[in-house]
Structures are given as C-alpha cells and as structure tokens.
C-alpha cells in the first residue's frame with residue numbers, strides 16, 4: 001500500500017478517536033469522572049440508525065436525525081438517572097457506574113429487533129463512490145463523511161464552549177465548581193447538558209466508525225480497542241485540552257496504521273504500543289502529584305460485633321452460618337444435578353469467585369481500582385497450560401527444554417508467576433491512583449488480550465489455543481467435571497478462609513490504613529509502598545490461581561475468545577461491587593449473581609440485564625453496600641435483639657494505671673547530654689517559595705519543645721521535613737543517627753512518632769484497629785505465616801488485641817473501641833491519636849497542633865495528658881500549638897518561627913516577652929496570651945484527666 005494512502009487512512013480513523021476523546025474530556029471537565037461508557041453510549045443510536053435504514057427503509061438523513069436524537073436523549077438520561085444521583089459520591093464510584101452504563105447500552109442494543117436477515121448488507125453511508133484527489137490516494141465515502149463531520153463537530157463544540165454561557169460555565173466548572181452557581185446556572189443543568197452532548201458526540205462517532213468498517217455485524221464489537229485509544233488520547237490531553245485530545249487521536253491513528261503496516265505478522269502489536277503510550281502519558285500526568293484527592297473508601301462499613309455479645313455462642317457463629325449454608329448447597333447440588341455441562345458451569349462460577357476475591361483485596365481493601373484483573377487470570381491460565389505442556393525456550397542457538405509439570409504444580413507455579421508479575425506492575429503503579437490507575441490497568445488488559453495471549457509460547461504447537469488437560473491431583477482422579485468441581489470448591493474455601501483471616505489481622509488493617517491515610521500509616525511505621533506491592537502481589541496471585549483453575553475447567557484456552565478478555569475484567573469489578581466491595585463473602589455472592597443467575601436461566605432475557613448492567617447501577621444508587629449489606633442489616637437487627645436481652649451495658653473499663661509493658665519503651669535510654677532530635681540548616685522549597693529557611697533546632701532527652709509562629713510560618717512543613725514527608729535539604733538526626741535520607745516509615749521505626757494537624761487517622765477502621773496498626777511498630781504481621789495460619793500468628797494477634805484494649809482503656813476510650821474513627825468527634829480522634837503514640841514505642845514525638853478543632857473546655861485537659869504521656873514513655877516531644885497558655889505551660893523550651901526562620905528560642909517566659917515574637921506573632925494583646933479566667937496548665941504531677949470526659953463524641 002502506498003505510504004500516502006496508509007497515513008491518510010490512519011489519520012481519518014484517528015479523527016474519530018480524537019472526537020471520542022473530546023467527549024471524554026468534556027465529561028471529565030464537568031463531572032471529574034472518566035467516562036468508560038463513551039464508546040458504548042454511542043451504540044444505542046448507531047445501531048438504531050442501521051436498523052432504521054436497513055430494516056425499515058427510513059431515508060438516510062431522517063434516520064440520522066432520529067439516531068442522533070436518541071443518542072443525545074440517552075446521554076441526558078444517564079445523567080439524570082445515574083450521574084446526578086452520584087453527585088457527591090467518590091469519583092471512582094461514578095467511574096464504576098459508567099461501566100454499568102456501558103453494559104446497559106449493550107443490553108439495550110441486544111434487545112433491538114435483530115438484523116440477522118441483513119448481514120450481507122453494509123452499514124449505511126450517505127454517498128457511494130470513491131474520489132482520487134491524488135494518484136496514490138483514494139478517499140471512500142465513509143472517509144469523506146468523517147472528513148466533513150469531525151472538523152465540523154469539533155468547531156461546533158469549541159463554539160459552544162467558547163461563546164455560549166452554558167459552554168463557558170462547563171469550561172470553567174472544572175477549575176471552579178462554584179462558578180456555575182455564580183453564573184446562575186445550576187451545576188446539575190450543566191452536567192445534564194454535558195452528558196447529552198457526550199451522547200450526541202458518541203453516537204456520531206460510532207456511526208462514522210461503523211460506516212468505515214462497513215459490516216453490520218461488527219457494530220457491537222467495537223468496544224475495548226476503540227475505547228482504549230480514545231482514553232489514551234484523553235489522558236495525553238491531561239483530561240483538559242480539547243485540541244490536544246483531537247490531535248492525540250489523529251496521532252494514535254497514524255501510529256496504529258504505521259505499526260500495522262510494518263509488522264503485519266504481529267497482530268495486536270498496536271495495542272501493546274497504545275499500552276506504552278498510555279503508561280507514559282499517565283506517568284507524566286501523575287508526576288508531581290502525590291495523591292489524588294478522590295478516595296475509594298466505598299466498601300461497606302461492617303460494624304464489629306461488640307465485645308460482650310461475642311460471649312453469646314450463636315452471635316459468634318452467625319456470620320459463618322450463612323456461608324456454611326451456601327457451602328452445604330454447593331456440596332449437595334452437583335450430586336442432584338447430573339449433567340457434566342452443569343458441573344462445568346458451577347465450576348466456572350467458583351473460579352470467577354476466586355478471581356473476584358482478588359479484586360476484593362486490591363480494590364476493596366487497598367482502594368486501587370484495577371480494570372485489568374482478569375488479564376492476570378488469563379496469564380495465569382496460559383502460563384499453567386504452558387508449564388503443564390513443557391516449555392521450549394530458544395535463546396540464540398541454544399534450546400532449553402523443560403519437562404511438563406503436573407497439573408497442581410503447574411497451577412501453583414503459574415499463580416506464583418502472576419503474583420510476581422502483579423508486583424512488578426504494582427511497582428510501576430505505585431504513584432498512580434484512582435482514575436488513572438483504572439485507565440492504565442484497562443490498557444494492560446487490552447494489550448494482554450490483543451497481543452500477549454497470542455504469543456507462541458502459550459499455545460500448543462501450530463495451533464492458536466492452549467490445552468490444559470487434567471488427570472489426577474494428589475492421587476485423586478479429577479478428570480470428570482464433577483470431581484474437578486469439588487477440587488475447585490475446596491480451593492475456593494481455602495482462599496476464602498485465608499482472605500478472611502488476612503482481613504482480621506494486621507495484613508488487612510494495614511492495607512486499609514494505607515488506603516485511608518498513607519501519611520499516618522507511615523508515622524505508624526507502615527510503609528505504603530511495601531503494603532501496596534504486597535497487595536498487588538497477593539491479588540495477582542489469587543487472580544492467577546482462579547484463572548488457572550478456570551482453564552482447567554474448560555481444558556483448552558483459545559486466545560481472545562470467551563474468557564479472560566478486557567470486558568471480563570470490567571465484569572469482575574461489577575461482581576465485587578454487586579456482591580459487596582471489600583467483603584469476603586461479597587465475591588461469592590457477586591459471582592453467583594452475575595455469572596450464575598443468567599446461566600441458570602439461559603432463556604430469560606431480562607435476567608442478564610438485572611444481574612449485571614442495570615443490577616450494578618441499581619445497587620450503586622440504592623444499596624451501595626452490595627448484596628452482603630442486606631445480610632449485615634439482618635445481622636445487626638439480630639445483634640440489637642441480643643443486646644437488649646443481655647440487659648444494661650456495664651460501665652466501660654477504665655484502667656487506672658498505664659499498661660507498663662506497652663508504654664515502657666524497649667529502646668535503650670539515650671545519653672543525657674546529647675540531643676535526641678537535631679535539625680541542622682533544614683530548608684524546604686515549594687516551587688519558588690521557601691517554606692522552611694535554614695532551621696536548626698534541638699530536642700534533648702525528656703524535653704517538651706514548643707514550636708510557635710503565625711499561620712504559614714512553616715511549622716508544619718518543618719515537622720514534615722523532620723518526618724520525611726517533604727523533600728528537604730540539611731540534616732535531621734534522631735538519637736545520634738542521620739535520618740535525612742530515610743523514608744517516613746523508616747524514621748518512625750527508628751523511634752520518631754508523629755501526629756497530624758487534621759487528625760484524620762483511618763476513618764474506615766475502628767479505634768481498636770487504629771491502635772493495633774500502631775502496634776505493628778512493636779511486631780510486624782507477616783503475610784505468609786498469617787495466611788498459612790501458623791500457631792504463633794494467633795498468639796501474636798491475640799496479644800495485639802489485648803494490648804490495644806489496654807491502651808484504649810487507659811485513655812478512657814473503652815466505649816469507643818468498636819466505633820469507626822470517621823464517626824468520632826475531633827476531640828475523641830485526638831485522644832485516639834495519643835493512644836496510637838503510646839503504642840508506637842517512640843523516643844521522640846512530634847505533635848502538630850494536638851488541640852486543633854477541640855473545644856476550649858476540652859483543650860485544658862490536654863496539657864496534663866501530654867505531660868502524662870511524656871512521663872509514661874520517657875519520650876521527648878516537639879509540639880506545635882496555637883493555644884498559648886497550653887504551650888507555654890507544658891514546654892521546657894520554645895522556638896518561634898517566622899517565614900521559615902527561627903526568630904526566637906529559649907525559656908517560655910523569655911520567648912513570650914521577646915519583642916520580635918510580640919511583633920510577629922503574639923501582638924501586645926494580653927488576652928491572646930493569657931486565656932481569660934484560666935491559669936497555665938499545671939506542670940506538677942497531675943492525675944491523668946478522664947479522657948472519657950475530654951472526648952465526648
């Protein structure tokens with residue numbers, strides 16, 4: 001093919017991709033969500049269009065108007081029925097909802113009258129014939145319509161955004177959501193308009209693409225690859241620039257044409273190239289942004305069973321009894337039903353449940369939305385089949401032949417392999433969260449499906465499928481479908497038991513902790529990177545295991561057919577959201593619902609609709625906790641009844657003495673004549689601004705050092721530099737060691753404790769769990785030994801629970817032990833933070849405004865409390881505080897900062913009277929210095945105030 005023609009074809013296809021990308025950018029600018037339905041939304045109108053013209057012989061232009069109107073209406077309905085209702089939901093949830101919308105569009109299209117009688121006809125085009133403006137260039141009618149329609153639409157869009165009030169509001173609302181309100185236009189109307197336009201644009205794009213592809217039967221299979229290219233172009237445009245989106249679309253079209261032309265023998269290579277493009281774009285966009293504000297703490301909060309109810313035997317077993325019942329059905333059913341095809345189906349459901357458990361961990365616990373989890377399952381399946389067959393690797397002239405592994409060994413090694421691979425992918429994804437991670441993992445899934453699965457190493461010689469025959473496992477014959485079913489059931493049970501145990505122990509707690517608040521987790525010695533890698537590996541391994549077992553069920557994995565495709569990864573997310581994100585039984589319920597129900601009722605067309613697409617949307621909108629939430633509501637009602645029967649609750653325990661074993665540090669006492677913490681010439685810059693400008697300070701053994709200064713003086717930034725949370729120059733020494741280069745969690749492990757101004761802690765964890773995370777500092781939970789249920793892990797876990805309870809009681813928090821931190825008042829959260837500090841085994845504690853957000857009356861109790869903690873731990877403290885009487889009352893020495901520099905230091909009284917401090921910070925108003933009617937907190941040995949009184953919720 002001549003080069004001109006090749007490039008022209010690529011550019012024309014790219015134009016449509018670019019227009020789709022503009023649709024994604026448009027929606028993102030107004031709703032801050034990545035619209036995964038962008039391609040499928042167009043199907044509703046584009047298929048209707050074909051139907052009208054081909055089947056009902058409606059004239060082309062009339063049908064076009066109807067189809068575009070239908071697409072626009074579909075977009076508006078999506079907004080009114082779905083997006084608007086999720087107006088305040090985390091953006092990642094809206095993203096999941098768009099997946100539901102995409103599936104819904106497919107279902108609607110499937111319900112249209114079919115076009116089976118017309119398969120020989122072509123998708124309608126406005127003109128026929130070809131044009132040859134140059135010798136080596138031919139333009140067909142579909143291309144001509146693209147050349148006219150796309151620039152016209154792009155111009156119309158930019159006119160709308162630049163010239164109309166509504167358009168200007170849309171454009172500005174991404175940067176300033178309040179602007180829409182100021183202009184007198186409700187943000188909801190803006191959103192509906194945007195989604196309607198997105199529906200229109202998507203419909204036009206799909207009509208243009210379908211006309212180019214000609215075939216009527218291909219319309220509904222455009223899906224993932226088109227979507228991925230449009231997403232890639234939108235990410236390159238940083239989700240803001242329409243022009244760049246269009247240009248990137250054209251660029252991707254050209255790139256695809258070029259790759260396909262030069263490597264004809266490598267089908268799918270262009271998808272691999274797109275994956276690389278997406279990754280590069282995502283990393284460029286994420287660079288410099290540490291965290292995305294949108295969180296994924298969407299998993300239903302499950303109230304722990306209160307301690308005293310645990311004494312009642314049936315309460316202890318209630319959660320298990322539902323699963324046990326399911327288990328009995330799972331054992332008996334295959335005995336009653338005898339067709340092997342049914343046994344195969346049941347096995348597939350079980351395998352899906354295993355794969356879904358991996359999403360539970362990765363997305364539900366760690367908050368990492370992966371839209372490519374089924375790709376790990378696919379790689380697990382193909383790897384297991386290859387290992388079973390025996391590998392032949394050619395490196396240069398040498399051929400390495402490996403003998404085939406047995407079935408169980410192949411499955412095991414394959415899941416270890418996918419675990420390692422997932423850890424590798426996870427290492428790359430460490431800085432990428434939320435929406436962009438979803439795009440990257442989706443690109444990974446498409447690249448696997450189109451390229452990796454097709455590698456020869458995975459297939460039987462000379463064929464395009466991988467056979468995976470099974471014979472015996474540990475001496476048991478599993479060649480029949482029924483026997484194999486029982487094997488997979490046993491594996492599922494083991495997986496569920498292990499996953500449930502992990503959730504109950506430090507592994508699950510730290511994973512959720514890192515999701516909710518990586519900084520506090522690091523201050524509690526838990527390194528976010530390590531936890532995320534562990535989660536990726538664990539989830540990847542489980543997905544690989546599920547995939548390999550699924551391959552064993554079908555015994556032959558044809559590539560790019562039926563299983564392990566990119567839409568299956570989306571289904572997997574739907575399964576866990578429907579079942580109940582984050583809940584172990586949710587994965588089973590979801591798999592039964594999404595995969596099981598339609599298969600059990602193959603003739604009912606409504607069932608698949610209710611189970612996946614519409615089901616997903618209804619659950620997101622009305623039962624965000626998923627199916628398990630219904631079970632939990634019933635359980636909570638039963639617990640309430642049991643609680644009443646037990647009579648009045650006994651008063652919570654309040655310990656009178658500190659739990660010595662905990663508060664006494666195991667670290668050797670530092671030499672009395674050396675500082676425990678010293679900074680030398682620490683500097684922090686944010687862009688052109690110097691927030692901390694060469695600060696040197698010292699904290700000596702057993703000292704409380706106050707850090708004061710106006711708002712913005714650099715106090716928190718200095719503390720962040722000491723903790724390693726911002727990049728700084730200069731040196732920080734802790735207990736005589738230079739820790740300037742150490743990561744935050746490593747500094748915490750060396751004995752540096754830290755609380756934060758916001759006291760967010762871990763909103764989705766309970767008070768006890770929060771303290772238990774801090775106790776990780778005294779003994780780490782190991783993933784492997786916990787998963788293997790080794791006896792010592794039970795002893796340690798029990799000890800951790802008892803220690804946490806002791807600390808909680810000591811601070812008078814007994815009544816809140818099972819309350820979620822997110823539900824507590826700021827004052828109570830601050831006490832929980834202090835409990836965390838006690839658990840830490842730290843030598844130096846950095847407290848950032850320990851009384852911020854606490855009522856004045858309660859503030860006064862904090863002085864003695866802080867001093868009590870110092871006494872208990874024998875620790876030194878650096879305290880930022882705006883409450884002058886408090887800080888002057890408890891501090892041994894005080895430093896005052898102004899614009900990043902120390903302007904005064906010394907005894908509290910000297911600093912208080914320093915003219916520079918008075919001019920800069922205190923002013924001369926005595927009332928600011930002495931709180932009216934209250935003396936400075938007593939520095940003598942006061943008794944510990946009742947935190948119960950301090951921490952009224």
Ligand SMILES: Nc1ncnc2c1ncn2[C@@H]1O[C@H](COP(=O)(O)OP(=O)(O)OP(=O)(O)O)[C@@H](O)[C@H]1O
Nearest residue numbers: 686689691709710711712713714715716717718757
């Ligand atoms: N991540 C950041 N990026 C850019 N500038 C920042 C960042 N963090 C802090 N700053 C700036 O650095 C300066 C010091 O801020 P910092 O929060 O340390 O002050 P502070 O003394 O703790 O104030 P406050 O008492 O209000 O907490 C401020 O001007 C602030 O705007």
